[in-house]
Structure formats: C-alpha cells, structure tokens
Amino acid sequence: MNFKKTYEKVKWIVWKCEKEFYIHLWEHADWEQEGRLILYELQLNCPEVEENEEKLLKYFKTKFRNHIKDKVRKQESDKRKLNKVPYTEIGEVSHKLRSKELFLDELVVLREALKEFRKNLTSQEKENYERLLMNERFSGRAELRRKLQIHLKDFKDHHL
Structure with a gap:
C-alpha cells in the first residue's frame, strides 16, 4: 500500500492528539512529522498492518499516543526542568x-x-x-x- 494513502487513514488520530496534548514549541507540522515517523516505524516493525485496516488503526493509535505521552512526560518531569526554556521577566x-x-x-x-x-x-x-x-x-x-x-x-x- 502507498505510504501517503496509509497516512491519510491515520492522520485524524494525529490531529486528535494535537488537540488533546500540549507539547511546548510544537506546531501542526511537528505533529504531522511525528505521525509520519511513527507510521513508518509501524510499517517496518509490523508489515501485516498494510492488509488489515482495523489493526493499522489500533496499532497506530496505541503507538502514537504512547509516543506523545512519553514526550509530555519528558517535558514535564522534574528531572528535566532545566532543559526547559526558563521564564524570565526581561x-x-x-x-x-x-x-x-x-x-x-x-x-x-x-x-x-x-x-x-x-x-x-x-x-x-x-x-x-x-x-x-x-x-x-x-x-x-x-x-x-x-x-x-x-x-x-x-x-x-x-x-x-
């Protein structure tokens, strides 16, 4: 199956996560890029999702949401607070x-x-x-x- 056609089937999941989660300094294009990367990894690791659309949607949603949750955890963790751009009143x-x-x-x-x-x-x-x-x-x-x-x-x- 064509990568673009496959992405068209799952991009609504990316858009829904974009509305649900906040990741500092990410724009819509960043969300789209992450979605494409996750889909590419999924196609490499589980080629059987190409034939089964139901499996594709389930696997992609799980993999993408977990990826985004990891990004949010990294952003918010106390250990990594110094990696954030500090708020300064200047x-x-x-x-x-x-x-x-x-x-x-x-x-x-x-x-x-x-x-x-x-x-x-x-x-x-x-x-x-x-x-x-x-x-x-x-x-x-x-x-x-x-x-x-x-x-x-x-x-x-x-x-x-």
Missing part, C-alpha cells in the same frame, strides 16, 4: 540572548539585577516597568528601556 531584552536557555546561576543573577532595578523605581516607573514587560505602549517607554539597558550593562557584556 521583556523585550530576551530576544538578544545568544541562546534561548540560561544556566541556573545566570538566571539567578539576572533576576536579582531585575529585582534591584525595580526596587529603585518610582511608583509610576514601576507601573510602566510592568507595562514594558507586557510589551504595552506608553509614554516614556524608550527612556525606561534605556534605563533598564544601562542597569543591565554588566550582565549584557557576558550574556546578552
């Missing part, structure tokens, strides 16, 4: 990071620097700082960004 400065991940010690230093920056702001500047983190527009935005960049210049030399 707003627009984050796109300047060389890598999308920070080491834990770097993250601690950055958070402390941001905490100290926020501590030295007036109440209006604190409100604007929160708006800056949410990427909102406001009067004085450029000035606050410059102030933040000056405050983080030591950090910038090493990490940004």
Whole structure:
C-alpha cells in the first residue's frame, strides 16, 4: 500500500492528539512529522498492518499516543526542568540572548539585577516597568528601556 494513502487513514488520530496534548514549541507540522515517523516505524516493525485496516488503526493509535505521552512526560518531569526554556521577566531584552536557555546561576543573577532595578523605581516607573514587560505602549517607554539597558550593562557584556 502507498505510504501517503496509509497516512491519510491515520492522520485524524494525529490531529486528535494535537488537540488533546500540549507539547511546548510544537506546531501542526511537528505533529504531522511525528505521525509520519511513527507510521513508518509501524510499517517496518509490523508489515501485516498494510492488509488489515482495523489493526493499522489500533496499532497506530496505541503507538502514537504512547509516543506523545512519553514526550509530555519528558517535558514535564522534574528531572528535566532545566532543559526547559526558563521564564524570565526581561521583556523585550530576551530576544538578544545568544541562546534561548540560561544556566541556573545566570538566571539567578539576572533576576536579582531585575529585582534591584525595580526596587529603585518610582511608583509610576514601576507601573510602566510592568507595562514594558507586557510589551504595552506608553509614554516614556524608550527612556525606561534605556534605563533598564544601562542597569543591565554588566550582565549584557557576558550574556546578552
């Protein structure tokens, strides 16, 4: 049987799993690719699924859902928390990071620097700082960004 025709029979399973599970940074194309990979492995390991559509659907659904559950477990496991992109409150400065991940010690230093920056702001500047983190527009935005960049210049030399 043709691979494309076979995939057409099982792609609804992939779409259903895409709606049911969340995997960080995956787009629809990633789900489709994983579905094709699992189908290819299934065809290699169990060639008899080509003749039996009922078996194909059962085996594929089981194999694909187990694969996705493994991905979700890996994503959520405590052991692998450091593999995730850490959430940092640095707003627009984050796109300047060389890598999308920070080491834990770097993250601690950055958070402390941001905490100290926020501590030295007036109440209006604190409100604007929160708006800056949410990427909102406001009067004085450029000035606050410059102030933040000056405050983080030591950090910038090493990490940004």
